[in-house]
Amino acid sequence: MLNANISNSQSAAITLFRRLVFDGTVPIEIKIDLKELPANSDRSLEYYYIQAPRISYLPLLLPDIKRHLAEIVLDDTATIKEEDWWFEETGVGNVIKWHWPIGSLYDSHTISARVAATVASTYLNGPDFDPTPAEPLRLTLHLASPPNDKLFTSPTAEACKQAFMGQIKEADFLRWGNTKRVTSLRKQDQDGMWEGLRDHNFEEFWRIASKVLPAPTVHPTSSPSHHEPHTRSQSTDPGSSHDSAYTVRSVPVRIHLPDGPVLQDIVQPLSEDGRPTTLRDLMRAHVPLLFPPPPSAPLAYAIIQGVVTPGDAEIAWLNSTLAGVDGFLSIFVGLGITN
Amino acid sequence: MRSPATLTREQFDAACRSLVELDISGVNGSLSYLPLNWMWKEHSKYSGFGYLYRTVSFQDRGNTEPSSSELDNGGVEDFEDRATIPMMGSSSQISIDQYVVFSNTFRVPSFYFNAYYADGTPLSLLDLVQTSFMRHTVSIPNACTSPSQSILLPQIGEDSVPFPLLTRGDHPTTGAPCWYIHPCETSAAVKELMDEIVGDEWDETNPEKGLLRWFGLWFMVLGSVLNLVSLPFPWARGL
Secondary structure (H helix, E strand, O other), rough: OOOOOOOOHHHHHHHHHHHHHHHHHEEEEEOHHHHHHHOOOOOOOOOOOEEOOOOOOHHHHHHHHHHHHHHHHHOOOOOHHHHHEEEEEOOOOEOOOOOOOOHHHHHHHHHHHHHHHHHHHHOOOOOOOOOOOOEEEEEEOOOOOOOOOOOOOOOOOOHHHHHHHHHHHHHHHHOOOOOHHHHOOOOOHHHHHHHHHHHOOOHHHHHHOOOOOOOOOOOOOOOEEOOOOOOOOOOOOOOOOOOOOOOOOOOEEEEEEOOOEOOOOOOOOOOOOOEOHHHHHHHHHHOOOOOOOOOOOOEEEEEEEEEEEEOOOHHHHHHHHHHOOOOOOOEEEEEEEEE | OOOOOOOOOOHHHHHHHHHOOHHHHHHHHHHHHHHHHHHHEOOOOOOOOOOEEEEEEEEEEOOOOOOOOOOOOOOOOHHHHHOOOOOOOOEEEEEEEEEEEEEOOOOEEEEEEEEOOOOOOOOHHHHHOEEEEEEOOOOOHHHHHHOOOOOOOOOOOOOOOOOOOOEEEEEOOOOEEEEEEEEOOOEEEEEEEEHHHHHOOOOOOOOOOOOOHHHHHHHHHHHOOOOOOOOOOOOOOOO
């Protein structure tokens, strides 16, 4: 299914990374807010742990949480209304967004926790410094009174699907200046992408997604201004197998700053001299105080899908392999000096 | 030189600054339709995420046009009878927090807002589309009675409204949930108007032919969908 310009070993590597992202999971600990438990509840079950898929969304986990936690803890007389449920990060207080992929919720927590630890210790590194500690994301489940000023969706699968499709289209727009590749998919294929995600079916998801998420076919002579691979002229037909991650007009990237807003800007896959833009180039350009020019060492690190990513990695390649399934490469910036 | 279809972050910031500093007494006809009283706000920790903000309050008497049959009150046809029937939301004090933010994906301004009753309760989608903030009657399909995240606003006449989709999203700077008008069609609409009005004489810093004019046309196009007049008409819709 991948363009013949990629060698077999490159194509195997691309599939491997996509598979690792698709199957990646993060640990989540859930407890119900004790103050909301009615009198006859069983309080012996305090915490429920889930190893949750990074690409999934919290609302998709609710049936599981209901069956294995809520129904056990609450007695038969309690009415369970999942539409009123909401989550808060235990001890931190921030309301958890329903429409963010679980991997993003986890990585966002990792970098915020690092800020807190760095501020507390006043060191940017130390003997125990671990940029990606494997501790669970601790959530408190509230059963009622969702704060509507902080949450705009109700916890439904449909709302997540809409958010997911919205991101796929935005990413498509960023790459090509139009959303034709997504909108020209038959409805059953558009739904099929969501179903592949929801049902955790890698083959089904990528069978359709590869039509809209370009592979990193390498064109040494490509530059942003003319899109002609050295072997053949690029068709402007959407969905053409001539699409390459290196010929997009902007790579869909978001940089998450600790406790901050999300930075998004035009990111060209190749620089003026035709060299592929690297993660290091991107961070130096957009977060220069944390990633100063040489010979200074960086004061922060970039996490992608929970992994500290080397600065040499090419952004176009990263978007093609380590992006979330919604098409965006989400980079989380953590404070600290790694070795 | 012709007008750009999209703006850079710097151009957006400059246009916003001009708008905030605009001395209305010195403004002539072509800019007098700009909605006013905006404040520039920045993110508390990071620069480069600034946006415009203002709050508008008004007494709303709701929909004065004949309702569509989907509305709850049973589809009253006669205008005079309608005006005497107390409606949900009739004569209520409504506040609308309004924001103009920069869309990084589409490289144009994007309009975000939240609407509240006097007691702080947010308006539901159904209530929102019946206020005078919306220019035209919107009929909500029955599927909308459960919480819905977006609706297509109606088009005016033959020319399609360039931002038809009203939907929920996170404010790009504050992260708070808001309603926003999807900006995907904006650049084409404004560019077309700018080319007609300014032609080859684009000059970024000239208020009549540059960024402020671009911004003004953006507001004008938005104003065909939403009522942005600073002292909004309390009950006139579609006028």
